[in-house]
Amino acid sequence: MTSPRVVIIGAGIVGTNLADELTARGWDQVTVLDQGPLPLTGGSSSHAPGLVFQTNPSKTMAEFARYTVEKFLDLDVDGAWCFNQVGGLEVATTPERLADLHRRQGWATSWGIPGEVVSPEECVRLHPLLDAEQVLGGLHTPTDGLARAARAVVALARRAQSRGAVFRGSTRVTGIAQAGGRVTGVQTDQGEIPADVVVSCAGFWGPAVGEMVGMAVPLLPLAHQYVRTGQVAALAGGADEAVEARLPILRHQDQDLYYREHADRLGIGSYSHRPMPVSLSGLDEDGEITAAAMPSMLPFTEEDFAPAWEQSRLLLPSLRTAKIDTGFNGVFSFTPDGGPLIGESPDVAGFWIAEAVWVTHSAGVARAVAQLLVDGRSEIDLHGCDVHRFEEVQLAPGYVHETAQQNFVEVYDILHPLDPKLSPRDLRVSPFHARQKELGAVFLEAAGWERPHWYEANAPLVDQLPDAWRPPARDAWSAKFHSPIAAAEAWRTREGVALYDMTPLKRLEITGPGAVGLLDRLTTGKMDKSVGSVTYTLALDDAGGVRSDLTVARLGVDRFQVGANGNLDLDHFQREAGDDVQVRDSTGGTCCIGVWGPLARDLVQPLTSDDFSHEGLKYFRGRSAHISGVPVTALRLSYVGELGWEIYTSAEYGQRLWDVLWAAGQPLGVIAAGRAAFNSLRIEKGYRSWGHDMTTEHNPYEAGLGFAVRPGEYTGSAALAGISDETVTRRLSTLTVDDGTSVVLGHEPVYLDGAPAGYVTSAAFGHTVGRPIAYAWLPAAAVPGTPVEIAYFDRRIAGTVAPDVLVDPEMARIRR
Structure with a gap:
């Protein structure tokens, strides 16, 4: 062919x-x-x-880099190397950076990349130009190296x-x-x-x-400074022009700098200067192109490099007698x-x-x-x-311009997994935003949405927590962007009733005579059910990998609401839809409140003449209704494992819906609760988060989602033939932490019998069970009761493989 x-x-x-x-x-x-x-x-x-450094918090990016190393090692041009595997060394000059290097070593171990945190003396042995007095330690990655890109x-x-x-x-x-x-x-x-x-x-x-x-x-083009020094006496007699480098590539991230040899000279790259956006219209695309002059090499701005040069001479004393020979501002691409x-x-x-x-x-x-x-x-x-x-607002030129520059500034920063953007903010807010601010919501940001993580109004509840619910003190890292208020919000959800803003979760409206056929073809669930049915289902790729998990509600004969994971789902369904199907993103025009807890029915039923009893609206069913005159769609779902509903209405009614629920809930002690409590409750309940806990690299049975797979033909079904819960060799496993206090955050390596065997995907303190919980990919042989260790910074934390569902595995609470 x-x-x-x-x-x-x-x-x-x-x-x-x-x-x-x-x-x-x-x-x-x-x-x-x-x-x-x-x-x-x-x-x-x-x-x-x-410079090719493989260690990255993203498994995907680390895999990309590892393949680049493997491929380039086998390349040459007439015997001249294309990859010089001199190794990589990242040094710490502050205690915070040294701790971060231990965290980075954990990522490397999780992704199968060799690396070791070494002493200051070993750093100097590996790279003799270093000043031992400046260095507290380093991360040595022996398989990193230099690519000769040209x-x-x-x-x-x-x-x-x-x-x-x-x-x-x-x-x-x-x-x-x-x-x-x-x-x-x-x-x-x-x-x-x-x-x-x-x-x-x-x-x-x-x-x-x-x-x-x-x-x-x-994408935004930005200039990045790079210089070559004159001859450095300490490098004389080392690498020749053909070999080019013998010392490991070096990163001094505390000062946003990196270094590489050029025989007896040193190359220095800096991210420590101001962001310098580049206009393509100003590039000289018609001049002669040589190794020293090309459109992507802009004139060197010496004043921007002056602080970097001073810091370099502190770290590498041999530069104190050297001079900058050449420099340029090179153009590279940055994204939001x-x-x-x-x-x-x-x-x-x-x-x-x-x-x-x-x-x-x-x-x-x-x-x-x-x-x-x-x-x-x-x-x-x-x-x-x-x-x-990216969402539509994230494609705006102003957004790209600002956030790409911020990524340049932060390229070597120590970033917490929950670190929010500081700007731009308040791009997307739910209709409840004003009420949330009144309650002292602490907002983090995702996909442009402001998302409450906890509410300061609930602070007095912390003193009311029963002893069994009191959370232990956290270390400084896991305590960042966290509050013990989350424990109080989880407690009130489990024992009372709470309102959760679910508006930012992507919603698609799929309509038309071909809607059933489209959903049947693209998902693992049976879609031709009665109007009002709700189905948890998966979208797979052709190899059976999980490309998304979805909650599909049949609101009419030819009308479905799909709770999705993001814009990739919208893109996928729109590409696959025929002329007889319309796929529309309905998120911005609607809103949703999760009303959950054992008192949820006591709150909602008096506000409506519609039947919200267990028999009137069964689990995984939906209906149209009116709550204090507000037209809503109520779905009997709960991603915190408690009685309740996701209650949807159009954005114009959102604040009214919040207000009537809030007022009616006061005698019941209703609270607003945030994402921190939500995440804890969903992990206790065994619920997965796509993109964190499973991706296209995992099939449903490995992810513990085989129950969502129906017999029949649909995208990916052929690839699942012969696969079952019993045949998989790896599983997404639930772990509990033995000491009851150490909270991990994700991407940490997990050890079985002293050897790396998997990695953490998501984690939280389980407030109901009173101990930290983590999901981790592990060999299927690691059954409940198996002891494990999780590497957290520079220590090992003992844990145990636990049953998949830790709270109410019989589903009694959710079905009352």
Whole structure:
């Protein structure tokens, strides 16, 4: 069968990697275009310093980097290396950074990357230029190293060309030809090139290419300073020009600096300067391109580098007699959340992007994109890289401009998992926002939404907590962005009644005569049920991986409300919908209050003439109703494991709905409760969080969701044939912490019999059970009762594999 005609725009490290990956899979009609000359095109790859550090809090990004190392180790150009595995060393000059290095070592262990936190003496042995008096310790990762990006581009291009790929330099793309909603070719200043698939790997020129098909590419080019020193006496007689480096690449993150050898000179990169956004219109794209001059190398601003130079001379005393020889401000791509941008245009089929990708992750991203094109799925979960992960407000130029600059500022900062953006804020607020502020809500932010994590109005309840509910003191790290008020809110939910703002959870409206068929085809649940039925179901990919979990309510014969996980679900359903189905994001026009607790019926039933009894509205059923005159849709669901409902109405009635529930609940002691309590309660109940606890890398049986899988044919069903709870070799397991006090936060490695065996996905203090709980991926042989250890910073915490559901496994509380 003839392979599709593919045109890749951009012959840098991403484009050439992609050409190599595609041709390795038998696609032989691949053309790579670049506006610059070949092989030195003038983009970021041509001047990139090439440091490859694999350790990352994201499993996906770490996997990308690890594959880059593996691939580049096997590349050379006429015997000259493309990857020099000198190792990596991150040093700490503050106690906070040293603690963070232990946390980073935990990530490395979780993702299978070797690494060790070493003493100051060992740091100096590894990198003798260091001042031992400045260093408290370091993280040594022996498999990190230096990529020669420009040389790797040559090696990859040669290999792709040997398999039939064509490379054309000095060819400017002027447009994307399309017909019938599909790409048909790429228009250039030298004529049109036919194409079935077009992939933009144009780096910081990506937004301009995206505009050609009307696709927003949320990326901001920013300048980043890099200098080379003159000769450094301490490096004399070390690496020669061919070897280039013998010492490990070095990061001094306390001062936003990194270092690498250039034979007897040192290269220094700095993120410590002010953000410097770059306008593409100001780049010189017509001048001669050389190794020392290209469009992506802007003039050096010496005053911005002065503080970095002083800090470098403190850390590396041998620089005190050296001078800066050359410097430039190099252009790199930054995004609102720091992740790459991968995906296909929602409007023009066959137009793909792979942008905001650094050398570190280039081969891994290229492999993932090649797998998407050839196989239809990536073996690595991509939800944090998919360009469609952003909400509409996050695509606004002002939002991209501000948040991308903030990511530059924070690139080496020690960030807590709950660290919220400080700006922009208050972009999306629910109709209850004014009332929440009156109650002293402490807001964190996600997807632009303001989300209460606890309410200061509930502080007096902390003193009323029964002894069994009193939470232990936390260490400083797990206490950040947390309050003991969460324990009081969990207590009142379990023993009274609480209101939860569920508005930010994505809601899709799927309507039309083809709605049942679409949902039956794309999910694991039976959808042709009676009106009013609610179904917990999964959307799988073709290999049976969990691409989302969904709550589907049938509100009419041809009308469904789908509780989804984010914009990726909207994109997926819209792509799959035929002409007889409409898929619409209804989130912004609606709102939702979770009314949960054993007194929930006492609160709601007096406000309505509709029957909210157990028989009148059974578990996992929904109905239209009126509450104090407010038209609502009530779904008998509870993600905290208590009696109650998700009560929806349109945004215009939201504040009225809150007020009537709040007023009626006063004699019952109603409270407002936040996400901190919610997360604790849902983990106790065994409920999963997609994107944290399971992704496309896991099948339903591994994730403990086999109950949601029906017999029949739907996307992914064939891949599940023969798989069951009994046949899986790994499972998402529930752990409890033996000391009853140590709270972990996620991504920590878990040890079985002293050896790394898995990693934590999400965790919380279980206020009902009185001890910390974590979900972790572990071998299936780790049955309840199995002892484990969780690595938390520089210590091991004893834990035990527990039953999946710790609170009310019989579901009696939720079904009363």
